[in-house]
Amino acid sequence: MANKNLKKGNPLALLPLGVFLLLFIGTGIITKDFYKMPVIVAFTISAAVALLMNREENMEKKVEVFCKGAGETNVILMIVILILAGAFGQVAKEIGGVESTVNLGLSFLPQNLLIVGVFFIACLISLSMGTSMGTIVALAPIAVGISENTGIPVALALGAVVGGGMFGDNLSMISDSTIAAVRTQGCEMADKFKMNFFIVLLPAIITMVLLWVLTPSEQTQISGAHPYEIVKVLPYIGVLIAALSGMNVMLVLAGGIIFSGAIGVVYGNFGVYGLFQAMATGMRNLQDLSVTIIIIGGTVELIKYNGGIDYLLNLITSKMKTKKGAELGIAALVSLVNLSTANNTISILMAGPLAKDISQKYDIDPRRTASLLDIFACCCQGIVPYGAQLLVAAGVASITPIEIMKYLYYPVLTGVFGIISIYLGFPKLKKFKNKSQKNLA
Template identity: 55%
Template sequence: METKELNKGSGWALLPFGVFILLFIGSGILTGDFYKMPVLVAVFAAILVALFMNRKTAFQTKLQQLTEGGGHSNIILMVIIFLLAGAFSTVAEGMGAVDSTVNLGLSILPGNLLIVGLFIIACFISISMGTSVGTIVALAPVGMGIAEQTDVAVALTMGGIVSGAMFGDNLSIISDTTIAAVRTQGTEMKDKFKANFFIVLPAAVVTAIIFGVLTTDAASTLQDDHPFNVVKVLPYLGVLIFAIMGINVIYVLMGGIGFAGLIGLLMGDFSGIEFVTLLGDGFAGMQELALLVILLGGLVELIRQNGGIDFLLRKISRGAQSNRGGEFSIAGLVSAVNVSTANNTISIMTAGPLAKQISERFEIDSKRSASLLDIFSSSVQGLLPYGAQILSVAGVASISPVSIVPFCFYPILLALSGVLAIVFRFPKFTIRN
């Protein structure tokens, strides 16, 4: 991939992002209530700041940049996934799929293994579908059902789903992040997978152990009788099977909606008109999240046009003096861009060309640099309270996104594994020199 010399950029261009963070998270810290400041108000205020910066650019041009950023293909695809996932969740809940699926799990698994099982299922779905968001919105209603019938905290349950979703997002060969990392670094998918897998496996194992330990006493509140209907479990089972087969997430969710709707109609859970109403309710439930993603996309584009992203790239990359320093630069580079863009695919595409330059300068193997890009972007994305992943589960659970972050153990351990891999140069075969 061709690379180009970076512009100096401007630190002031990051001011709108600082405004967003201050309003969204800062107000919550000060008041103790993260719902005091609506997130849409915070992001819109940041957009207004960005629009009135850089007077050299015409206001109409900045509006165009805003709309182009919000209308990026990745953003619109995410919105479509949100809407379909909301419809599937609502229809499945309306025909009793959530209750039956939860009760089946309660009947088969001990209470202290329910969250571990949920984490593992999320790992399989995400690595098969290649999308963390699709995995999260499909499993979140099941997680809510488990939390309601046990004494496991809702935030902990949602953390288990986010953790499993980020595992697959980082490793799946059909994930946007993996494809972007491989393409920008000019390596083979299988080589990147091998280098990545040995780094993240310990994090996944330790995550499962932590969830098991934290839910050791969960069985104490469970009742003995957990009635379920196997037929009503089929929509979720179908989604799982087709996800594992690698079917496109859009087809998976559309098929899930149709299947759940058919079962609900045949079993008399709702009428045709009620089915349509459930679809509308599902779409409506995701409208705020969809609008937020679009506005964040526009904000990121304004910041990029004003030189904020170039400023980050230059500042972080210039301190590298050795092979290990180069690897830390790549990790810091993609992490900082991800914090600013709240999108791990975009962050890899943005930081990737410069990471390639760094890897060539310090003789870092291309599969190693691709792994580092994917590992650190996924770990940061799984911890952002304003990222699509945590926002989506928070929306389903009706809790503060900030309350979920401490329970996202896998993204935390993923970052730690990445740091240890750099410090101890593990695994050895991924380093050229």
């Protein structure tokens, strides 16, 4: 049976998302303890609500829709990356890589610039790999180690990692979100990069200043020696170099596992079977998160099927009157879809075709539309407490995503400067003619 609510949309289809927010955030506020309601349980309940809705469909059909979303390509790819990242992180940790890397940083970096350095490195890695997830999983253990050795709040350190991860997710030419934005709007990646870069450069600089100023100086004064073995830092350096070369993230992580495993075997940290055990441990550490992502994918697909996303699309487009209003509408459109899907690439793919229609109607440059889609999708993705980025970062340190949110300077500033750029009409563009004549003024 075709869904009758797809054209105008159905606001009730968003109920599962509301149930999740009520259970997870509401319980935390009421009890003053965000550990009371596990994320996986909250989303399982919201998934059950989604399955019970739309009584016009039989349960078999709704389960089929759920499974389609749960097995969507981006969902499975994210889980594979998580599994590889978990294995690499655990193997590198068991050979002493985290301790050596942290001590190396403590030995050479000015102590009041440690977190600034973490943010900057995260920007480089994510820009090269095109994935915030791979960046966060690789750097979060190091950020936690720095926190444990300095007394810097672990949520602040992880906020720097998440912010740096979203920087590259938004800008990288091999990022899924960049590719989705460019393909849906019909412009060149290089032009979209230039558009985004001029908008997000200042937020990145301000973020580094804030991290420097707000890192408590009394908590960065460390006494004593900080011994490290450079050979055990090499896996992280290798991953960084491979990432900067633009290598596929899965190949980067697989190489990191092999490299760190070989060092562990040679230096006697474990035998071959010990290496396999370490890999298994790392994979198991992320199994709850992997299951949560699967449940989120299925729930979002049901919300979409029941008309929730279409309702958001129609709500936004009905308010547009001017060109500037249309640009704000595109920003709001992709933001609301991202808040509903907790996936920036999917939100761009869903909002992109409608955004293109809007840009043609109001004569908005395709490069600008692509830029707005990516900026606001990544801004929202970097701050939603139920997004994979914050869930992963929080899971590494065994804290809640809510604790990290107050330190997410870069994603928030990106959204603010994105809005400012709309009102100022910045950056100025030469007229869009064709693929060979699209340069920033």
